[in-house]
Amino acid sequence: xxxxxxxxxxxxxxxxxxxxxxxxxxxxxxxxxxxxxxxxxxxxxxxxxxxxxxxxxxxxxxxxxxxxxxxxxxxxxxxxxxxxxxxxxxxxxxxxxxxxxxxxxxxxxxxxxxxxxxxxxxxxxxxxxxxxxxxxxxxxxxxxxxxxxxxxxxxxxxxxxxxxxxxxxxxxxxxxxxxxxxxxxxxxxxxxxxxxxxxxxxxxxxxxxxxxxxxxxxxxxxxxxxxxxxxxxxxxxxxxxxxxxxxxxxxxxxxxxxxxxxxxxxxxxxxxxxxxxxxxxxxxxxxxxxxxxxxxxxxxxxxxxxxxxxxxxxxxxxxxxxxxxxxxxxxx
Amino acid sequence: xxxxxxxxxxxxxxxxxxxxxxxxxxxxxxxxxxxxxxxxxxxxxxxxxxxxxxxxxxxxxxxxxxxxxxxxxxxxxxxxxxxxxxxxxxxxxxxxxxxxxxxxxxxxxxxxxxxxxxxxxxxxxxxxxxxxxxxxxxxxxxxxxxxxxxxxxxxxxxxxxxxxxxxxxxxxxxxxxxxxxxxxxxxxxxxxxxxxxxxxxxxxxxxxxxxxxxxxxxxxxxxxxxxxxxxxxxxxxxxxxxxxxxxxxxxxxxxxxxxxxxxxxxxxxxxxxxxxxxxxxxxxxxxxxxxxxxxxxxxxxxxxxxxxxxxxxxxxxxxxxxxxxxxxxxxxxxxxxxxxxxxxxxxxxxxxxxxxxxxxxxxxxxxxxxxxxxxxxxxxxxxxxxxxxxxxxxxxxxxxxxxxxxxxxxxxxxxxxxxxxxxxxxxxxxxxxxxxxx
Numbered sequence: 001x002x003x004x005x006x007x008x009x010x011x012x013x014x015x016x017x018x019x020x021x022x023x024x025x026x027x028x029x030x031x032x033x034x035x036x037x038x039x040x041x042x043x044x045x046x047x048x049x050x051x052x053x054x055x056x057x058x059x060x061x062x063x064x065x066x067x068x069x070x071x072x073x074x075x076x077x078x079x080x081x082x083x084x085x086x087x088x089x090x091x092x093x094x095x096x097x098x099x100x101x102x103x104x105x106x107x108x109x110x111x112x113x114x115x116x117x118x119x120x121x122x123x124x125x126x127x128x129x130x131x132x133x134x135x136x137x138x139x140x141x142x143x144x145x146x147x148x149x150x151x152x153x154x155x156x157x158x159x160x161x162x163x164x165x166x167x168x169x170x171x172x173x174x175x176x177x178x179x180x181x182x183x184x185x186x187x188x189x190x191x192x193x194x195x196x197x198x199x200x201x202x203x204x205x206x207x208x209x210x211x212x213x214x215x216x217x218x219x220x221x222x223x224x225x226x227x228x229x230x231x232x233x234x235x236x237x238x239x240x241x242x243x244x245x246x247x248x249x250x251x252x253x254x255x256x257x258x259x260x261x262x263x264x265x266x267x268x269x270x271x272x273x274x275x276x277x278x279x280x281x282x283x284x285x286x287x288x289x290x291x292x293x294x295x296x297x298x299x300x301x302x303x304x305x306x307x308x309x310x311x312x313x314x315x316x317x318x319x320x321x322x323x324x325x326x327x328x329x330x331x332x
Numbered sequence: 333x334x335x336x337x338x339x340x341x342x343x344x345x346x347x348x349x350x351x352x353x354x355x356x357x358x359x360x361x362x363x364x365x366x367x368x369x370x371x372x373x374x375x376x377x378x379x380x381x382x383x384x385x386x387x388x389x390x391x392x393x394x395x396x397x398x399x400x401x402x403x404x405x406x407x408x409x410x411x412x413x414x415x416x417x418x419x420x421x422x423x424x425x426x427x428x429x430x431x432x433x434x435x436x437x438x439x440x441x442x443x444x445x446x447x448x449x450x451x452x453x454x455x456x457x458x459x460x461x462x463x464x465x466x467x468x469x470x471x472x473x474x475x476x477x478x479x480x481x482x483x484x485x486x487x488x489x490x491x492x493x494x495x496x497x498x499x500x501x502x503x504x505x506x507x508x509x510x511x512x513x514x515x516x517x518x519x520x521x522x523x524x525x526x527x528x529x530x531x532x533x534x535x536x537x538x539x540x541x542x543x544x545x546x547x548x549x550x551x552x553x554x555x556x557x558x559x560x561x562x563x564x565x566x567x568x569x570x571x572x573x574x575x576x577x578x579x580x581x582x583x584x585x586x587x588x589x590x591x592x593x594x595x596x597x598x599x600x601x602x603x604x605x606x607x608x609x610x611x612x613x614x615x616x617x618x619x620x621x622x623x624x625x626x627x628x629x630x631x632x633x634x635x636x637x638x639x640x641x642x643x644x645x646x647x648x649x650x651x652x653x654x655x656x657x658x659x660x661x662x663x664x665x666x667x668x669x670x671x672x673x674x675x676x677x678x679x680x681x682x683x684x685x686x687x688x689x690x691x692x693x694x695x696x697x698x699x700x701x702x703x704x705x706x707x708x709x710x711x712x713x714x715x716x717x718x719x720x721x722x723x724x725x726x727x728x729x730x731x732x733x734x735x736x737x738x739x740x741x742x743x744x745x746x747x748x749x750x751x752x753x754x755x756x757x758x759x760x761x762x763x764x765x766x767x768x769x770x
Contacts, residue, residue, distance in 0.1 A: 068768060069725065072424045073446045095765040165588040187591050188534065188743040273413075273593060275536060275736040277743065292417060294729045295441075296768060 056308075063301035072297065085302035096290075100303060102278070103286040107262060110193070110282060114200045115257045119250075121201065122208025126216055127242065140213075147206035155270040158199045162186035162271070187272060192280035199267055204260070208253060215249035216242070251322045255315065262311065283307060371404045372666050375418070375432040377653055379486065379687045381620035383409045389686045397673050403666045412537075416728065422658065423447035430661040431670050434482055435537075436472040436652045437721045437731070443474040443481035444725035449657040449664070450479035459483065459672040469692035472650045472720040482654035483675060484692035486684055488612040489713040490541065490648035491706075492631045498526070498607040499629075507608075507631035509638040511574070514608075518584030521607040528584035530597030530606040531575075533742035536735025539575075540721075541649050542610065543738060546571035548646040548719055549636055554730060555722040563734060563764040564757055572738060573756045580745035590739075590746035601628075612651045613688040615706065630706045632713055640717035648718040652692065690714065726767060733763035 062075070063085055071078035091097040125143060129136060146154065161168040163186075170183040186195045219241065227237050265284040268276050276285050287307065291300020374394070380386045386409040394405040408429070410418055416438065422428025423445045434442060442448055449455065451473070456462040462470070469484035494507050502521050508514035518528030532538040547554060552567025562568070579585035586606070589597060598614050600606045602621035610633050619625060632640050633647040640647045655674055657667045673679060680696035690710055691697045702711065721727060737759040745751050 069441065069445050072420065073426070075424075095762055099766075164591055165586075182587075185587075185591060185743070185746060188739075189747050273534065275732070275739055278740070289732075292420065294732060294766065294768070295420070 059301045063305045065298050067298040069295040085298045089302050103281045103283050107283040111261045114261045117201045118204040118208045121205040125209045126212035144206045151266045159271050190279045192277040196280045211253045215246045219245040373406045373429040375429040376409045377433040378411050381617050426660050428658045430667045433653050436654045439473050439481050440475045440723040441728040448481045449659045452479045458668045466692050475723050482656035485655040486653045486689040487692040488651040488689050489710045492633050493609050495607045511634050514634050515582050522584050527586040529608040530600050531589045532592045532597050533590040534593030539735045539738035540731045543572050549644050559724045561764050561767040563760040569757045576741045580751040587746040590742040615688045630709050646719045648713045650718045650720040733766045737763040
């Protein structure tokens with residue numbers, strides 16, 4: 001069953017190689033033609049080095065320096081501290097390390113909840129949208145609106161809606177439905193976690209919907225028809241046909257959602273400003289505060305490098321596990 | 333094949349151009365920002381009711397400067413939420429404006445980065461001398477014993493703004509002069525869905541300004557004389573608790589104020605929802621919100637004894653804006669000319685009148701325009717009962733960590749959780765541990 005879906009990407013990758021493969025056939029003596037793919041890659045490669053890798057390397061170097069306000073004007077003058085910044089960051093008994101650990105755990109919980117809900121909403125909507133009915137196009141477009149809106153504008157609107165005294169959320173929950181004795185705070189205190197989750201899921205699920213919907217297009221209708229003839233109900237069809245067919249799509253989707261959510265800076269920053277409530281103190285904002293607000297860029301960089309390592313390990317392990325699973329699946 | 337070759341050639345050219353542009357971006361920005369030509373870049377802070385208002389106030393003056401000197405000034409008004417980050421970025425990259433406004437409390441912090449031009453005797457001479465400025469304003473321009481990092485541009489002080497009609501309706505004859513009176517009046521004023529006094533509980537900077545003054549009234553500084561953080565002294569704890577207790581214990585602040593950080597407390601005041609605010613020069617904002625200037629009164633902020641003065645009777649920080657020159661400027665002469673222009677008697681009168689602030693320049697302060705009842709209260713406060721925030725390099729970190737602690741305490745109070753001496757001390761202790769080790 002899985003093979004149908006898997007063959008597609010193979011096919012596509014094959015196609016992508018074709019332009020490069022064509023000159024290879026005419027190889028004899030054509031050094032220039034051979035270099036062509038590299039030449040075409042050059043702009044992207046140079047810009048990639050410049051925009052992504054160089055700042056990352058500088059960040060890693062910074063993490064070994066005591067780069068405080070006294071040295072930001074001339075970085076080279078900042079003294080080397082060896083692993084000093086890392087020691088401060090992972091000393092979980094001291095306040096800085098403790099706060100970082102807490103923020104890390106909050107982020108993990110937040111990511112699991114957000115990715116789970118995004119996937120669940122996206123998958124449900126995609127499955128229901130498989131049927132043809134009046135207004136399907138309109139609903140599809142409507143569902144994609146949060147994905148199309150600029151993040152800042154959308155999140156600022158949410159921040160207004162979550163205001164305690166004049167916000168729409170409390171107006172509906174408290175004034176109209178009469179829930180709670182007094183209007184709740186959403187932007188400070190413990191509820192901030194719920195606020196962050198709602199906005200994050202609202203922002204993230206259309207992408208899951210879009211990708212899963214595209215994935216579902218590849219599942220042949222005949223399989224469902226055959227299953228229906230064999231007496232499989234809707235749940236059985238979802239369990240035994242839809243989900244296994246979507247596995248390769250899910251593999252990429254979950255990874256992307258995980259990375260985006262874990263690293264999300266804009267949502268908490270626009271919602272809560274520079275000092276997020278403890279309940280919603282996501283790690284990216286925490287690192288920002290550790291470096292920009294306290295002007296200690298060395299420690300901030302060390303924390304960033306630790307985060308990078310963590311994400312690398314998780315991504316590597318995830319890819320290793322899921323591709324191995326897939327290979328075994330292919331073999332069977 | 334020809335098309336492919338052409339495509340390859342253009343790809344390479346494009347990549348080289350883009351890379352060159354990316355590398356060269358810096359130098360060209362540098363050129364426009366601080367090149368030796370006849371232009372200057374000026375970063376102004378947001379003083380009026382909006383960024384647009386500031387542009388309208390400043391642009392005619394900049395045009396006048398261009399007419400007098402031939403130097404064109406490119407103006408950018410930067411909101412407070414971004415200003416410090418922008419300055420830090422400029423300091424880090426070495427590419428910034430030529431002249432810039434800074435909050436005077438940041439003077440020592442920014443001075444320590446070495447990004448600002450020190451105002452030694454020679455530089456002061458170029459703008460007419462140090463003694464043109466009021467002493468209290470000069471006290472907030474950098475660490476003691478060093479050349480100032482900036483010169484004073486606008487001076488401000490905190491005062492109590494009160495709604496005359498709400499006071500009259502509650503049968504209160506005069507504004508409170510002590511904290512006890514403020515609380516007693518506050519209880520009379522908190523009724524019918526209105527509350528007595530507004531606070532900006534989510535604003536770190538405002539929290540700091542308020543608890544710093546209350547700290548002075550409890551005999552506490554937040555730094556030891558040799559510049560170490562000292563946030564957990566009994567006086568500091570009492571000061572923070574006193575401020576948060578306006579909401580937690582006395583209930584004369586509406587709980588919703590705990591999340592205010594965008595001057596919502598001024599909007600509440602202008603719309604008759606609160607009867608008092610402790611603020612620095614909010615007049616233009618009140619008017620922009622539609623409040624009639626006759627509707628509010630101004631009185632000195634409360635002190636324990638009822639008579640503002642020095643020591644424990646201090647009732648305001650030395651608030652204000654300083655003007656600094658970026659050390660990397662390529663047009664130092666032009667920058668100094670511009671500072672001289674902005675601190676000249678005529679400009680000082682014009683700009684400070686427009687913003688409702690007080691000129692830190694002695695000669696301009698004598699002008700009858702600054703004899704209105706409001707400005708007199710502020711002038712008096714600055715002259716007799718204001719203190720400068722600690723002039724230490726870690727001042728800006730102090731604003732962040734202690735400001736956050738107060739914000740969290742307000743969140744506790746708003747949620748109905750008890751705010752005790754222990755809980756205040758615990759938050760301040762956590763804040764202190766986040767400060768850089770010395």
